[in-house]
Amino acid sequence: xxxxxxxxxxxxxxxxxxxxxxxxxxxxxxxxxxxxxxxxxxxxxxxxxxxxxxxxxxxxxxxxxxxxxxxxxxxxxxxxxxxxxxxxxxxxxxxxxxxxxxxxxxxxxxxxxxxxxxxxxxxxxxxxxxxxxxxxxxxxxxxxxxxxxxxxxxxxxxxxxxxxxxxxxxxxxxxxxxxxxxxxxxxx
Numbered sequence: 001x002x003x004x005x006x007x008x009x010x011x012x013x014x015x016x017x018x019x020x021x022x023x024x025x026x027x028x029x030x031x032x033x034x035x036x037x038x039x040x041x042x043x044x045x046x047x048x049x050x051x052x053x054x055x056x057x058x059x060x061x062x063x064x065x066x067x068x069x070x071x072x073x074x075x076x077x078x079x080x081x082x083x084x085x086x087x088x089x090x091x092x093x094x095x096x097x098x099x100x101x102x103x104x105x106x107x108x109x110x111x112x113x114x115x116x117x118x119x120x121x122x123x124x125x126x127x128x129x130x131x132x133x134x135x136x137x138x139x140x141x142x143x144x145x146x147x148x149x150x151x152x153x154x155x156x157x158x159x160x161x162x163x164x165x166x167x168x169x170x171x172x173x174x175x176x177x178x179x180x181x182x183x184x185x186x187x188x
Contacts, residue, residue, distance in 0.1 A: 029100035030055075030056075030098050030100050031053050031054065031055030031099065031101045031103065032058060032102045032103065033050045033055045033058065033103040033105070034060055034093065034105070034120065035058075035103075035104070035106065035134075036059070036107070036116050036117050036120070037107065038066065038073075042134075042135065043059070044168065045105055045136060045168055046103070048173060049105070049176055052177060052180060053185060058093055060089060060106075060119075060120045061090040062088070063089060063090045064087070077109055077114065080114075081110050084118070086118055086119040086122055087115055089120065089123070092123065100129060100130065101132060101185065102126065102131050102132070103132045104117070104120075105133075105135065106133075106135050106136075107137065108135050108136070108142060110143075112145055112148050113148050113149065117149075118152055121149065121152040127156065128157075129156045129157070130157045131153055131157070131159065132160075132161075132183055133149055134161065134164075135161065135162070135163050136167065136168070142163040146161050162179045
């Protein structure tokens, strides 16, 4: 009887430790919140994610900024999309290897990711890392952005995308918190 009780208590203790490890796993992981934002909407999402996760914030910036004139900007961005261009970026993430989880933010352009985000993905070996996408959109949702990210980072795990209209509104902190829990980055 004592052996059975000892076995049950040992299994219970092991199960509790495993559950605790699973809950704390995200807390021990190094987090990067990388984002590209043309109008500031995605920047606001990224800042809120950074506040809630404590991750390092990194803005993806083009070496040559987009034109300020809207029509010229749209023309250039559409041409990049058609050509699947990889515009040069202004900076790189130092020590990308140290990050386990990469929150990757961007606006939706023509149902996909902006080409500077494709440049970012092409610059690093993201094998074994978890990419957690988030995006801002004007009403069309995430489009095919998830499948494009999966194609550009085939050896990374891809978690559930958060897609919010514009900058997310007043419920942004709660929406992000729920999404972080759903992706296992915050405790339930």
